[in-house]
Amino acid sequence: MSLNEAVLRKAVEWKPVDRERQSFLASDEETGWAVQLTVDRNDAWGCLVWELALRRSNPPQENVGAALRAWAVEASLATGLLDPLKVLEVDLARNEALLRSAQPTRRGQGTFYYEILLKGAGEALVRRYQGYPAEGKPRQQVAFPLTHEALAKVVAELAGEPV
Numbered sequence: 149m150s151l152n153e154a155v156l157r158k159a160v161e162w163k164p165v166d167r168e169r170q171s172f173l174a175s176d177e178e179t180g181w182a183v184q185l186t187v188d189r190n191d192a193w194g195c196l197v198w199e200l201a202l203r204r205s206n207p208p209q210e211n212v213g214a215a216l217r218a219w220a221v222e223a224s225l226a227t228g229l230l231d232p233l234k235v236l237e238v239d240l241a242r243n244e245a246l247l248r249s250a251q252p253t254r255r256g257q258g259t260f261y262y263e264i265l266l267k268g269a270g271e272a273l274v275r276r277y278q279g280y281p282a283e284g285k286p287r288q289q290v291a292f293p294l295t296h297e298a299l300a301k302v303v304a305e306l307a308g309e310p311v
Contacts, residue, residue, distance in 0.1 A: 151176035152304035152311070155183055159296040164190055169198055180206040181307045185299070187291075194295040200274040202306055207270025213240045215269035219308075220245035223272070228302035229262050230292070243268050257282060260290065264306075272306050 149157075151174070158174040167189065175182035182203050189196040208215045217238050224233045224247055231249035238245045249261035258278050265273045279287035294302070304311045 149176070150304070150309055151179060151181045151183065151307050152300045152309055155185075155303045156296055156300035159185070159190065159195060159299055160192075162190055179307065179309070180204050183303050194293055195299065196291045196293050197274075197276075197299070198289070198291050200272075200299075200302070202272040202303065204270035204307075207268055212243065212269055216240070216243065216245055216266060219266055219269055220247060222308060223247055223264055223266065223306055226302060226305035228294075228298045228305055229274075231262055233262065233264065262292075274302070274306070 154174045154176055158172055162172050164170045164187070169186060169188050171184055171186040173182060173184050182205070184201045184203075185195070185197065186199040186201075187195040187197055220235045220238055224235050226233060231251060231253060233247045234250040236246045236248050245266040247264040247266070252259045252261035254260075257280055259281060260276060260278050262274065262276050267273075276290050276292040277287045278290045279285070301311050
């Protein structure tokens with residue numbers, strides 16, 4: 149079973165016991181990828197995602213900088229999220245890449261955007277933020293809705309699996 153299928157199956161079958169923020173783990177032993185999904189809600193069709201974390205148990209050990217750059221470009225092509233993404237920075241000294249929404253969503257005075265932090269060639273963290281740049285307030289992390297199908301697609305895209 150692919151990571152995409154494992155995440156989709158787990159998300160559909162998972163029934164959180166209460167309405168507090170909860171997490172589940174899905175993995176694909178063949179590729180070494182594991183996904184930890186933290187949600188505020190999950191139902192028959194989708195979930196309200198707080199954070200999506202991917203970790204690879206066997207990331208490439210050679211040419212890590214080149215692998216990180218390539219992964220950042222590949223991740224920027226993901227289409228499962230509401231906003232298209234762009235590579236903001238690849239910091240080889242810290243072994244990290246930062247991606248954000250290319251065109252953040254504006255609602256009222258607020259701006260909403262996705263942020264993906266890639267670490268090395270084996271960790272990705274997906275979050276959504278709300279900021280008020282005109283008011284100078286600090287940004288706040290917010291939950292974002294995804295259908296189970298979109299969730300599985302985003303995971304597959306970030307893990308480099310065929311969708």
